[in-house]
Amino acid sequence: MANYRVFLCSLGLAATLFSCKNEEKKKETEENKRPNIVFMMSDDHAYQAISAYNDKLINTPNIDRLAKEGMLFNNASVTNSICAPSRAVILTGKHSHMNGKIDNLSKFDTTNVTFPQLLQDAGYQTAMFGKLHFGNNPKGFDEFKILPGQGSYYNPKFMTKDGDTVIDGYVTDIITDLTLNWLEKKRDPEKPFLLMYLHKAPHRAWLPAERHYKEFTKKEFPLPETLFDDYTRIHLKANSPEFTSQKKNLEQPKNRKSTAAKTAEMNILTHMILTNDNKLTDSVVKKLGIKEPYLGDPTSRMNEEQKAAWDKVYSPINKEFAENYHEMDDRDLMKWKYQRYMQDYLGTIAAVDENVGRVLDYLDDNNLSDNTIVVYTSDQGFYLGEHGWFDKRFMYEESFKTPLLIRWPNKIKAGITEEEMVQNLDFAQTFLDVAGVEAPDEMQGKSLVPLLKGEQKAWDRDAVYYHYYEYPAEHAVKRHYGIATKEYKIIHFYYDIDEWELYDRKNDPQELHNIFYDPDYSEVREEMVQKLKEVRKKYKDSEKLDKQFIKVYEDK
Structure with a gap:
């Protein structure tokens, strides 16, 4: 009997040791597992409009989560502050003069090798949803649904491998729906993934969702x-x-x-258009005798229900402006246009923040966060009235500096602010580095991994x-x-x-x-x-x- 008890004890000890070894092996495998990459980018999202950088304009609690749980960069910038060239730099890891996409007009040279292609070749499952801005068949993606050109805020058209499709609703919500659907139903759990989640907002002409324009048109900034x-x-x-x-x-x-x-030509007073940008109707502008370019009705893609809801809020704004216009001097008009600009611009960002929260919640709820690096950025900075301007393009600070927040659990110490100088040029090599893929010699950036791991001494830029x-x-x-x-x-x-x-x-x-x-x-x-x-x-x-x-x- 005693020998039997000894046998059972030995058996139990062996089982315990076997279990511990399995747990250690499992832990070691998880730690060495190639991380997933979620690249979130908005279009023209000024760092001033993220509360982790500046809390004077808007509260963005979901984007701020990435700063609280990861790293916020104070000296991130772009190499060329305009939409399509910025995206070309991000994809290729090369300056505009090297990848050939110097402006929004020139074609993208598809012989350029992009980091999604290299990740796909290395076994990553890849997907892109939202706004690319150039090209209709991006290389290196297993699946994509992208907006043609600038895209539309309401009931947008998307380009896919199978042809074009129109989806009813608000663009920021739709891009997120597509993204979450892919994560839930099309992702291969046996493969690491690259997911590019790219918003149209807050690009001009700044049409917020109904739930936000009702709120933001009442605000003063x-x-x-x-x-x-x-x-x-x-x-x-x-x-x-x-x-x-x-x-x-x-x-x-x-x-x-x-x-x-x-x-x-980006002054709010003299170059911002009352119809397209400030949402006055063409009939009101003509009745007031104001001469300006007419770029068309920004609400033209709305259905009857959406347009009725819009008019209920924006018609009183038109009426009030018409009543007060002839009493306004230039300073008054500048202030009025600035407030209208901020109400709509920031209203579109409210939807971006909500939807970023939806994606982060999905990653958390499905045990994906620990092995996923999440990046939030913009394709460039933007003027929110500084120097009287809207738009970007200059090397001056508000256009040149871009938001950058990165979360990578167990790699980045939470709540860190980084002051080193980094650029959108660095994303390609960073993502290849975290995936263990060698970067081509022609790439001109630097991997951010040393900074993410707190190794500032290794950064020599x-x-x-x-x-x-x-x-x-x-x-x-x-x-x-x-x-x-x-x-x-x-x-x-x-x-x-x-x-x-x-x-x-x-x-x-x-x-x-x-x-x-x-x-x-x-x-x-x-x-x-x-x-x-x-x-x-x-x-x-x-x-x-x-x-x-x-x-x-x-x-x-």
């Missing part, structure tokens, strides 16, 4: 400090000793305003490069290139002008003082000019390429 900026950037007095001495070393600026800033090409074109932002360090930013505007701007990012965050001609900053100027030359060479950009791209543009 604080005015930006620089809403009435006159674009004066050189503040040395013409007869001052400082100005006289700087003339000996540099050609005197033709004027004290920034030519590029003052000639850009001290400047990021920017180049904007789409001129002459919509919004009339002149061609320019430049670099930014944590302390300074230098910009060279070229093509039809030859002007330089230099800003002290620490002491002049609003970029109101061009110190390029300031003798007190002569050493900084020389250092930044030299560093710009070195960075241009590093990324294989040059005056020769500038001229080639200008010729291609002019020949169109």
Whole structure:
């Protein structure tokens, strides 16, 4: 009997040891399992409109979750602040001059190798839902449903491998429905996945969902400090000793305003359209004798029920404006247009935040979060009235800086803020790195993995490069290139002008003082000019390429 008890005890001990070894092996397998990748990107989502960055405009609790549970980047930027080129940079890991997609007009060279192709080849299941902006058959995806071009907010059309389809409803909700349906019904649980979840919102013309425009049209928002900026950037007095001495070393600026800033066509007062952007009806605008371009009715895709709900809220806005318009001066009109802009723009973001929450909840509820890296970003920054502007394109801060929040449980320490300089150029190599896939030599970014793991000493980048090409074109932002360090930013505007701007990012965050001609900053100027030359060479950009791209543009 005693021997039998010993036998049972031995058997129990063996079973326990076997179970422990299995658990250890299972844990080791889970830890070494290639992570899933969820890439969330909105279109024109300003970092100022995410409460993790700025809580003065809107509360975004679901996007903020990624900051609380992961890492928020304070120095993330883009290489070319315009939609399609930004997406090409993200997919290829190469600057615009290297991948060929310099503007929204040029075709994307499909011989470029993209990171989704490489992940698919490495065994990842891949899917894309939402707005790509260019192309109708993106390479490297097992499944996609993408909007044609800009897409529509209401009852949008989607392109698929099987042809076009129209889906009734609100675009932000629909993109999320498609995404969740794929996760629930089409995902292969035996494979890691890459999921690109790409929103149209908050792109112009900013049509919120009914549940949000009812709320946001009642809100009033604080005015930006620089809403009435006159674009004066050189503040040395013409007869001052400082100005006289700087003339000996540099050609005197033709004027004290920034030519590029003052000639850009994105001012809320003069360039924002009352019908398309501010949602006045064409009949009201004509009745008031206002002459402006007419881009069509932004609500034209709404069905009768949707349009009736819209009119119930926006008709009183039209009526009130018509009653008060002739009493408004330019400042009054600027303020009115700004409030209308913010109400609709931020209303579209409310839907984005809600739907990001739906995806995060699904990952949590289905035990996918622990082995999934989630990225939230925008294709570029955006002006929310700063300097009187809407839109993007400039290397100035609100356009250049982009939101970036990343969650990766067990890899990223929760609640961390990162100050190192990163760009959308880095996404391709980051995703390949986390998947254990070797990046092609021609990719020009850097994997963010060392930063995500808290290894800042391994990060050796001290400047990021920017180049904007789409001129002459919509919004009339002149061609320019430049670099930014944590302390300074230098910009060279070229093509039809030859002007330089230099800003002290620490002491002049609003970029109101061009110190390029300031003798007190002569050493900084020389250092930044030299560093710009070195960075241009590093990324294989040059005056020769500038001229080639200008010729291609002019020949169109």
